[in-house]
Amino acid sequence: MNKSHIRIHRKLLIGIGAIIFIAGCSNDTSDSVRPFAAKATLTLSKYYNDQGAMTLPVWEQSSQAGMLVAGAGKSEAFYATPILAGSQKSLFLFTLDVPHQETSTAIGFWPAEAPVTCENSTLKVTVPTQQNGSVTPCLVGKSTARLNGYNGCEMTLTQFCCTMYISVEMGDYAIREVSIKANGGEAIAGEVSVGIDDWAASASEQTITVTLPEPLDCSQEAQIIPVMIAPVTLTKGFTATLTDTDGNSFTVKTTKPVELESGDKYDTDDAQMATATELIFCGDNMIYMIDAGLADASGYKDAVTWSWDATTASSTLGLAAARCSHLDDCKPVNNGKQILATSSYNWCVLLDIETQDILFHTTGVPNAHSAEILPGNRIVVACSGGESSTHNSLHLYDIAAPNRIVDQVPLTSAHGVVWNEATQRLYAIGGQSLQIYRLKDWETTAPSLELEKTIQTPQNGLHDMTLVNANTLCIGGKRAYLYDIGANRFTEMTLFASSTSIKSINYNDETGELWYTDATHPEGSQSWSTQTIRYATDMNASSETRTIKVPDLDMYKVRVMNW
Numbered sequence: 236m237n238k239s240h241i242r243i244h245r246k247l248l249i250g251i252g253a254i255i256f257i258a259g260c261s262n263d264t265s266d267s268v269r270p271f272a273a274k275a276t277l278t279l280s281k282y283y284n285d286q287g288a289m290t291l292p293v294w295e296q297s298s299q300a301g302m303l304v305a306g307a308g309k310s311e312a313f314y315a316t317p318i319l320a321g322s323q324k325s326l327f328l329f330t331l332d333v334p335h336q337e338t339s340t341a342i343g344f345w346p347a348e349a350p351v352t353c354e355n356s357t358l359k360v361t362v363p364t365q366q367n368g369s370v371t372p373c374l375v376g377k378s379t380a381r382l383n384g385y386n387g388c389e390m391t392l393t394q395f396c397c398t399m400y401i402s403v404e405m406g407d408y409a410i411r412e413v414s415i416k417a418n419g420g421e422a423i424a425g426e427v428s429v430g431i432d433d434w435a436a437s438a439s440e441q442t443i444t445v446t447l448p449e450p451l452d453c454s455q456e457a458q459i460i461p462v463m464i465a466p467v468t469l470t471k472g473f474t475a476t477l478t479d480t481d482g483n484s485f486t487v488k489t490t491k492p493v494e495l496e497s498g499d500k501y502d503t504d505d506a507q508m509a510t511a512t513e514l515i516f517c518g519d520n521m522i523y524m525i526d527a528g529l530a531d532a533s534g535y536k537d538a539v540t541w542s543w544d545a546t547t548a549s550s551t552l553g554l555a556a557a558r559c560s561h562l563d564d565c566k567p568v569n570n571g572k573q574i575l576a577t578s579s580y581n582w583c584v585l586l587d588i589e590t591q592d593i594l595f596h597t598t599g600v601p602n603a604h605s606a607e608i609l610p611g612n613r614i615v616v617a618c619s620g621g622e623s624s625t626h627n628s629l630h631l632y633d634i635a636a637p638n639r640i641v642d643q644v645p646l647t648s649a650h651g652v653v654w655n656e657a658t659q660r661l662y663a664i665g666g667q668s669l670q671i672y673r674l675k676d677w678e679t680t681a682p683s684l685e686l687e688k689t690i691q692t693p694q695n696g697l698h699d700m701t702l703v704n705a706n707t708l709c710i711g712g713k714r715a716y717l718y719d720i721g722a723n724r725f726t727e728m729t730l731f732a733s734s735t736s737i738k739s740i741n742y743n744d745e746t747g748e749l750w751y752t753d754a755t756h757p758e759g760s761q762s763w764s765t766q767t768i769r770y771a772t773d774m775n776a777s778s779e780t781r782t783i784k785v786p787d788l789d790m791y792k793v794r795v796m797n798w
Contacts, residue, residue: 271331274326275388279292283394286459287400292323293322296316302341309355314329314347337381345374350373356431360375367445367447374394395497399475399503401506402504413445414443415462418473419472423467438467474488513540514795521543522543526540527750545560545562574588579603581600598638602619606652618649619665631643641683642682646670654702659673666695670690694716709728713735714737739791743798746772752769759789
């Protein structure tokens with residue numbers, strides 16, 4: 236220890252000793268309340284911060300701690316600075332109004348401006364009813380001792396409130412406000428009264444509103460919203476109502492009892508906006524988008540949110556209106572902002588949903604059955620069976636050069652194409668084969684599709700393929716299967732064990748939901764068409780869960796805009 240530190244500690248000890256000596260030698264032996272010097276050792280504890288992690292505060296030279304002495308009436312707060320800065324624990328010297336040589340209960344708190352008071356032996360702490368999504372420390376502790384004695388008192392200060400973290404799932408929304416209420420009517424904020432003896436708390440207000448200074452963007456990742464809440468028991472749980480920037484609201488809640496403890500944290504279940512499932516389907520010359528929740532087995536017309544009539548593209552395509560028909564795919568691409576539509580009448584378009592402008596078109600794709608967007612603003616089209624040299628193949632195009640084939644590779648009865656960003660591979664189906672291609676010379680003016688692998692599928696007659704996740708494809712036609720890319724393994728979906736003509740299949744592996752069209756028993760005027768959209772919640776069930784009738788179209792495929 237250097238000389239300056241020795242001098243400081245020597246002066247400090249002499250000062251404290253003198254004060255205690257004077258107090259101890261006083262002729263005044265009464266127990267009247269008067270100012271006395273009191274030593275207190277205060278230790279700061281970790282607390283949960285805005286991100287849900289722990290913050291460990293330390294005493295700074297500029298810090299101040301507060302102390303209250305419980306008693307009749309309202310207690311005055313006394314303040315002191317730490318004698319030893321730079322650590323969690325420090326000695327303080329307070330001047331307190333306490334009875335001489337009597338045991339008293341002291342309440343310590345930090346920071347000094349924390350909303351802490353004491354009245355008639357009841358501690359009162361304010362938990363704001365209006366918050367902004369940040370956590371403010373309010374560390375409190377207590378000790379019962381003879382405060383003006385040589386030993387003084389010692390206490391650990393811990394975060395008073397409980398911190399609730401509202402977990403918000405990723406979604407296309409931004410949260411601006413959250414409101415929290417107890418289902419049993421308990422108060423959860425405001426002035427919180429705490430019994431000095433049992434430390435039991437009761438609050439005054441039933442609602443906490445968190446208004447975020449900036450909307451919380453949930454479009455890229457899940458988020459959390461911290462809420463400071465009183466340490467009380469919620470007998471019937473709570474409900475948190477979240478409101479987005481568009482004014483839409485959704486909730487996360489529990490009806491089970493929840494015990495909120497001081498200094499602890501409570502993580503809610505994931506909150507997610509319940510968005511309507513939007514479907515897009517095609518047949519004849521029409522593409523329709525519908526709110527699946529508003530459609531039923533009797534029809535879809537009242538659920539239509541958007542539509543496109545292919546005959547309006549007649550002049551752009553250079554085709555007679557009668558040839559602007561036989562739509563067989565309507566795949567959402569580019570984050571659902573555009574649609575790749577194909578027709579068995581030898582054409583393909585990239586359509587902007589909002590403006591209905593045609594961004595790309597080609598009329599050189601015989602018996603086109605599906606298409607896919609590829610990196611570098613390129614499109615691949617699956618051209619199915621026929622007699623010409625351009626049938627039974629995949630055609631590669633540059634969006635900037637309509638009708639000019641960049642590359643063509645053979646694939647018998649080509650029906651489906653899917654790009655997998657994770658594996659950087661193109662998957663295509665036709666007949667009884669699944670073919671895997673890599674993109675070759677892609678940065679040049681002469682790109683091509685290079686066949687890397689051919690896999691025989693369990694059944695022939697393949698009609699559709701969709702990407703489930705980075706490692707899984709869903710393939711349908713005669714029966715249906717999930718294909719594990721990494722394990723090179725097919726798993727049958729037994730719901731379709733009797734199906735011989737599945738035209739489209741969409742599977743959500745997180746929820747188990749399926750939307751599909753099945754022409755095993757044809758409906759409409761064609762041998763390949765259906766007039767029923769089918770929904771199931773179990774890929775191994777014995778039948779679908781519900782249906783939506785489309786009585787006025789020779790329908791081919793259905794796609795899911797959003798689950």
